[in-house]
Amino acid sequence: MQARIRTAFIGLAMTVLAAVGVPAAFAPPAHATQTFTDIAYAPAQPAGSKGHLLDLYLPATGITPRPLLIWHTGSAWSSDNGKAGADAIAAIFNPLGFAVAGVSVRSSSQAIFPAQVHDIKSAIRWLRANAGTYQLDPNRFAIMGDSSGGWLTEMATLSAGVPALEGTLGTTGVSSAVQTGVAFFSPTNFLQMNSQNLPTGGLDHDSPASPESLLVGCPIQTCPAAVAQANPMTYVDSNDPPLMFLHGQADFLVPHGQSVLLYNRIKAQCGDATFISVPGADHMVPQVMDPAHFGSQTVSTTTDCTETVGTGTINPTWANFATFLRGGLKMGTSCEVTYATEVWPGAFNGTATIRNTGTTPIYGWTLTWTWAGNQQVTNSWNSTVTQTGTQVTARDDGTNTYIGPGSSQGLGFTANVTGTNAIPAQFKLNNIPCTRVP
Structure with missing residues (x-):
C-alpha cells in the first residue's frame, strides 16, 4: 500500500467549494491538517482504477482519539473518484476536532450493485482496523454524502450486519458499522422515482440508460427484486443509528418524495431520524443550505415511535450538522x-x-x-x-x-x-x- 503524506493548511478553494456545493460563506479559518492521500483500502478493480482509494485528513489540534467523518461525493454512480472534495469538508470539520476521510467507490460502469456498498464497507473496515495508527476513535464513525453519496450514506448507516452487503474486499473480520449519518437528497425507492417527478418533468428513471438502471444492471421496472436490495428502506429497523437527511422540494433530479418514503419507513419502525424538507431548493447543497430558506423548512423528527414536526426548528447549517453528529456519536452537545x-x-x-x-x-x-x-x-x-x-x-x-x-x-x-x-x-x-x- 502506498500513500502520499503532506502537512498543509487546508482552505476552501473556490473550485473545490463548487465541486461539493459548499458555499464560501460557510468557510471557517484555514486549519493545520496532516493529510494522507491515495491510500488503497483494497486492491484496484479494475487495475488502474481509483474506486478503492481514500484520503484522510487529521486535525492538528483537539483530543485524541478523534471521531471520524467519512465523506463521499455523489455522481449518479458514474465516477470512481467520490473522495474528491473531501478537503472542503475537512476544512469545516477538522477545526471541530473531527478526522475526515474522503472515500471513493467503483462506478456503475466498473461494477454493478452491490459493489458500491461492498466498497464503502471495506473502506470503513480498513479505517477501523487502522484506527490506532491514525488516532481515530473506532467507536465514533459518522458518514455523510450528497445524491448517490447520500444513498451510500444511508445504505452504510442502515445496513449494519447484513451479510450480503459486506463483501470480502480488503480488510475483513472488523465491523463496518457507523454510528450516525447525514445524507443530502438521496434516492431510495427507484421504482417510484418517475411517479414522484415534478409536474414540470425530471429524469426518466425507468430508462435502461438511467443511473438507477445502470447501477443495478437491468431496467429497474423489469427487476424489482434486485432494485429492492438497493433500497435503503429495505434495511430499516428500530436498532439503526440516528440518521439526518435533507431534501429540496424543488429537486429536479431526485424527487423529494424519495426522502418522504424513507422517513415514513423509519417512523413506522420506531427508528431515529431527522428529516429537513426545504421549499424551493433544487438538487444542490448550497440551495438546501441557503439562508434565504431558513425558518421555512419543515423539520420532522421521529425517535422511539414519538414524532415531532415543526417549521424552521433546525436550520441546515454546518454547525447544526456537527451538533447532530456529536449527539449521534454520543460525544455530548452542551x-x-x-x-x-x-x-x-x-x-x-x-x-x-x-x-x-x-x-x-x-x-x-x-x-x-x-x-x-x-x-x-x-x-x-x-x-x-x-x-x-x-x-x-x-x-x-x-x-x-x-x-x-x-x-x-x-x-x-x-x-x-x-x-x-x-x-x-x-x-x-x-x-x-x-x-x-x-
Whole structure:
C-alpha cells in the first residue's frame, strides 16, 4: 500500500467549494491538517482504477482519539473518484476536532450493485482496523454524502450486519458499522422515482440508460427484486443509528418524495431520524443550505415511535450538522462545569463537576483546560489526568464513562502551584466548550 503524506493548511478553494456545493460563506479559518492521500483500502478493480482509494485528513489540534467523518461525493454512480472534495469538508470539520476521510467507490460502469456498498464497507473496515495508527476513535464513525453519496450514506448507516452487503474486499473480520449519518437528497425507492417527478418533468428513471438502471444492471421496472436490495428502506429497523437527511422540494433530479418514503419507513419502525424538507431548493447543497430558506423548512423528527414536526426548528447549517453528529456519536452537545479548589501553601486540591446539559447521552468523556499560571497536576481521582506544559487532559477512568442528559460526573486532582492560581478560562468536554458555573 502506498500513500502520499503532506502537512498543509487546508482552505476552501473556490473550485473545490463548487465541486461539493459548499458555499464560501460557510468557510471557517484555514486549519493545520496532516493529510494522507491515495491510500488503497483494497486492491484496484479494475487495475488502474481509483474506486478503492481514500484520503484522510487529521486535525492538528483537539483530543485524541478523534471521531471520524467519512465523506463521499455523489455522481449518479458514474465516477470512481467520490473522495474528491473531501478537503472542503475537512476544512469545516477538522477545526471541530473531527478526522475526515474522503472515500471513493467503483462506478456503475466498473461494477454493478452491490459493489458500491461492498466498497464503502471495506473502506470503513480498513479505517477501523487502522484506527490506532491514525488516532481515530473506532467507536465514533459518522458518514455523510450528497445524491448517490447520500444513498451510500444511508445504505452504510442502515445496513449494519447484513451479510450480503459486506463483501470480502480488503480488510475483513472488523465491523463496518457507523454510528450516525447525514445524507443530502438521496434516492431510495427507484421504482417510484418517475411517479414522484415534478409536474414540470425530471429524469426518466425507468430508462435502461438511467443511473438507477445502470447501477443495478437491468431496467429497474423489469427487476424489482434486485432494485429492492438497493433500497435503503429495505434495511430499516428500530436498532439503526440516528440518521439526518435533507431534501429540496424543488429537486429536479431526485424527487423529494424519495426522502418522504424513507422517513415514513423509519417512523413506522420506531427508528431515529431527522428529516429537513426545504421549499424551493433544487438538487444542490448550497440551495438546501441557503439562508434565504431558513425558518421555512419543515423539520420532522421521529425517535422511539414519538414524532415531532415543526417549521424552521433546525436550520441546515454546518454547525447544526456537527451538533447532530456529536449527539449521534454520543460525544455530548452542551455541558456545564463547576470548578472548585481547596488551597494550602504551594499546592491545592481541585474538583470539576461535569453536567450534560444536552439531550443525548455521553459515552466516554475527555475534559480539557489550560492553566494561566504554573500549576502542575501531581495526582488525580475519578479520572486519568495528563499534563503537557499548561495543557491538561482529564479522561474518564473507565468506570464513569456515562453521563446521561441532565446527569453529572465529577473528578478531582492535586496540583502544585506558586503565584497565581486563577480558574481556567475555559473547559472543553470532548472538544466542545462548556459553560463554567461559578
